[in-house]
Amino acid sequence: MEFLTGLLSIFTTEGIFSPFGVETVIAGMLSGVMYSLVGIGFVLIYKSSGVFNFAQGTMLLFAALTFVSLTERQVNPIVAFTITTVVMILMGIIIERYVMRPLANQSLLSLFMATVGLNYFLEGLAQGTWDSAVHGVDLGIPSDPIFLAEHFPDNPWFDIIISKFDGFAAAVAFFLVLGLYLFFQYTRTGLSLRAVSDDHLAAQAVGIPLSKIWAIVWAVTGVITFIVGLIWADRLSVSFTLTAAVLKGLPVILIGGLTSIPGCIIGGLIIGASEKIGEIYFAPILGGQGIEHWWAYLTALVFILIRPTGIFGEREIERI
């Protein structure tokens, strides 16, 4: 009974419909953008090659670790940035050539398993090449809060604090999505990418070089992952925990529907908000903090049960 009344009180003006509740939701949505950023790399690769790239988190760690280790060895940050970008592009090309191409036309499960293997390989490589210590990073992204109440006094609904860092992440996400949109809609390569994502065989039949397209996708994803990795590194710090980013990205892209970049952003907002609500309102009822790990997945599960291919996912027609 106590549990039920507690549960019901969440959905009253005492709960999430209060100014504090709104602030919670907004803060959650902003932090969810960070998850969307991780998801973009996933979606790009899945869209173009049907590979569910589990190695995304480790690629992120690898990129951030390379950059940090170079700067710590007194390399100019701009040079380090260039080197890391080149490394990530090369990595994308090598992955395509030696992992994805031999596995072309295999089942989706094998491709997924291959990226799980790749994930393990990169984990060893990243920590073997550099080290497994925790590196602090400061890119000079402002992280002080903005008090909206200063601008809107006397209104409790604007008593909201927004972190500048989250705003920065949101801006990066916005430009990434915009850039990808323009790239997919208005360039020849983007057009071929869309063709490949629609149907591999048909794309090959009209003369689109599949392996070249895949190499481009993996390289582009590598670079995007690097940029996202820098933002994550600035928020947390570079260490093994960065690979957990992949676990934050998973529910996000599954809600959005694996093939949709806007879906990925919206998924991030949903997961972020839900995580904060769960942490503040549901955790005390359920009897313990730290529910956010499974709470995010539970949220995703609810959405997916309603729409089995995510919000913007393509419904596949299956034949025998």
Place this chain on the structure above:
Amino acid sequence: MYYRETGQTVKNYTEDRRMVPLREDRWIMWAFLAVLFIGVPMFANDYVLSAIFIPMMVLGIAALGLNIAVGYTGQLSLGTAGFMCFGAFTAFNLLFRVEWMNVWLAFLMSGVVAGLVGIIFGLPSLRIKGFYLLVSTLCAQFFAEWFFNAYPWFLNNSTSGVAALPPFHYRFLPYQEQIFDLFGWDKDYNAYIWRYFIALITTVLLALACKNMVRSSTGRNWMAVRDMDIAANVIGISVGKTKINAFFVSCFYCGIAGAMYSYCYIGNLDFMIFNLRRSFLIMFMVILGGLGSILGSFLGAIFVYGWPILLTRTADAVFGGGTLDTAFIENNSKIIVGTFIVVLLIYQPMGFAGLWNSVKHKLRIWPFKT
């Protein structure tokens, strides 16, 4: 060579339904069982039992459980360690709180409880497919980790987060005390030799059960759903029932593996070890060993668990003890296991079990080629 079916005729239906049809295979099987039941306990010391045989069997059962879901039914699961956690806690609470409980019944119950949890988290598979199912099993994994942290009653309110498993938990014989008195054995019931026998008997029983499920209609339904669920539905297999039953059996195995992990292998109960990394290691065992193969599950477990040990031992023998630090070994074994996974997926998608089958095929047709 000698290893062939020529001349081995089947005379009646009983012989036709044999689990191991080839005479040579039966010899190998009996010899292998004899070694495990008689040879190993006679000659192995505690280190060999505790660090090699027991963990390999325990992890093999966990891999077998995952293989039933992923390899036989095609339902992707990343919550193996979570289900193991449920199994381990069930066994602990039964043996700790119930006076008349014995190890075997506790293991059985831990499998049943984990299986029921598996059904709950497997229910979404009725509606969602493929990668979307990852959400459900990952949810199970994180839920298990959180649940046993949030409710320490299940861990006997231990402040350190670890519960010890004293010898009186190990009740595996009727009139155990009298029998031990009769033979004059030391009453440390949790000695490695007893743990080894508990693990071995459980492993053999579960492997046999799985082998027989796979070659009966249960297993054929699983495989039909794996290969194409729509087609399976068309030929009259209830896809939903099959998936749920696969989830139950898979988690049943994982639950027992969890109970064995704490009772036979590490000898204490700790929810921290049943983390996502453990789930992934078990996934690697399944991929490397071979999807949809019982032998493969064990081969994969032996490789993934044994490889770092082998690497350490070799390094110690070549360069002298302790020259290589653990980080180096860990990173290297990661790189090599990762490479192995990719290479095997490309050249031998059936894993070690596939390799073994091709060796067997070569032996059979020797001296001819292909």
